[in-house]
Amino acid sequence: MDSPSQLPGFLESCQRRIEAVLSAEIEQCDASYSLREAMAYACLGGGKRIRPVLVYGANRALDGNLADADPAAAAVELIHSYSLVHDDLPAIDDDDLRRGKASVHKAFDEAVAILAGDALQSLAFAVLAEPSRSHAAATQLRQIQVLAAAVGANGMVGGQCLDCCATGSESSLQALEALHRLKTGALIRASVLLGAHSAESATDQQLADFQLYADCIGLAFQIQDDILDVTADTASLGKPQGSDQHNDKTTYVSLLGLEQAQSKASELTGQAISALARCGSEADLLRELATFITSRAR
């Protein structure tokens, strides 16, 4: 990693790329005007796009063709967007602000927010299943298996439910880790794996290495989120600062203290980079991403 950083340029090109892919997909949703507007509002024009970047990064690390990773990149961001829309609802986290603007149920209404989230989830699977010139049906099916397992009751939504139930009650470090491995970790892992599958050449060893990498950055990502909730301000977060504490949530910071949380995040970053020891310089982007995730300010 002595060469100049490729990351800023890569992030920017991924962000532009995913915006175009998502925008084209949402344009095709034309049954209901307000539904399409809410879907576009929820997933266009904002966000860090960490998950699509991981898809593209894993594709690159296996010498893949970025265009082959577009469906997977779109799918994970559609899922992420839907989960934010539903999480923000009054019955769940009751957040009025997201990515610096009104959340979907405030900008539209609750019914439209629920339905837009539902439609974004369907669209994620539709995109992954679209007829493909570059992927074998078996590869697409494998991608759908990975995504469906990651986002359902044994993945993201299961974690979200544990989070709802845990709010306000004391929680151990082990329980917190189990929660986050599902709530945020499962989709981050799926992003890396879908990116690897999009390159069509991944070996089992590479998939195992990528999975370990993904698990480490997934946890590091969440710890950094908890840190930022304490250290950043509302303007850079795009959501209310201090909302974890306000909601009486157990976080890495509340359990470990700020300093230990920061050192755990750094440790995980190191482990993520070590997991890629068998990979060549094509994986430098993933290595840089691991560092980026715990140094980001929002």
Place this chain on the structure above:
Amino acid sequence: MDSPSQLPGFLESCQRRIEAVLSAEIEQCDASYSLREAMAYACLGGGKRIRPVLVYGANRALDGNLADADPAAAAVELIHSYSLVHDDLPAIDDDDLRRGKASVHKAFDEAVAILAGDALQSLAFAVLAEPSRSHAAATQLRQIQVLAAAVGANGMVGGQCLDCCATGSESSLQALEALHRLKTGALIRASVLLGAHSAESATDQQLADFQLYADCIGLAFQIQDDILDVTADTASLGKPQGSDQHNDKTTYVSLLGLEQAQSKASELTGQAISALARCGSEADLLRELATFITSRAR
């Protein structure tokens, strides 16, 4: 159709079969106890199972093996169940009663209802994508395409959104039909098509015939729903009678009057049966189902 009716026995065996399939799938969701309980509550032990029955009926009409239709039957019922859970939410239809018992957000809470619906949708795609010994990957992928297109913004959810927006405002027959072709018709059509695909032998002509059949019974089903909302009582409906009128909804009955609505439903039943003219006696179950749909009392 001079032979004795096969339908009662078939309905019962399909209902038993789908209960076992769904129950096994939900048992595997073990990350969060309350989530799994809510999912089970939403989709086990009740319901007419019309959509799985259509899947199995279409499979039978093409001499398929019923076991090959289990994933598709489960997937359409999981989608149907999730849509009921979300539709019942206070922000959408605000119904406290479903299938004769408290709706999910009343029996659990709103957060769990939103998340259980989300997880049921993911599970539908997971089930269709499960490794299969009997289906080619291309067939499974085709099934996922059909389902994803049917349930998203250009299908069921799009129709639901039109329905939310249309509530309380005057609506034409044409608009009502467009709405229902999406809201209930799309998933009914998908059920028949997925059943056909599960038999692996469907020709394009057969798929076109089945699609016409499905479109006719889909509309007939909705008209019958509107009729029952006026003519049946709360106990047999398992949901509040008269809720359409109460919610000031435009229905076939409000637009056409009861008698004309009934004759339109019969006409559609006839068209559905005619669409199967090229099929042999294996399609008798589908023919009987068309009649059943407009003669059902709940």
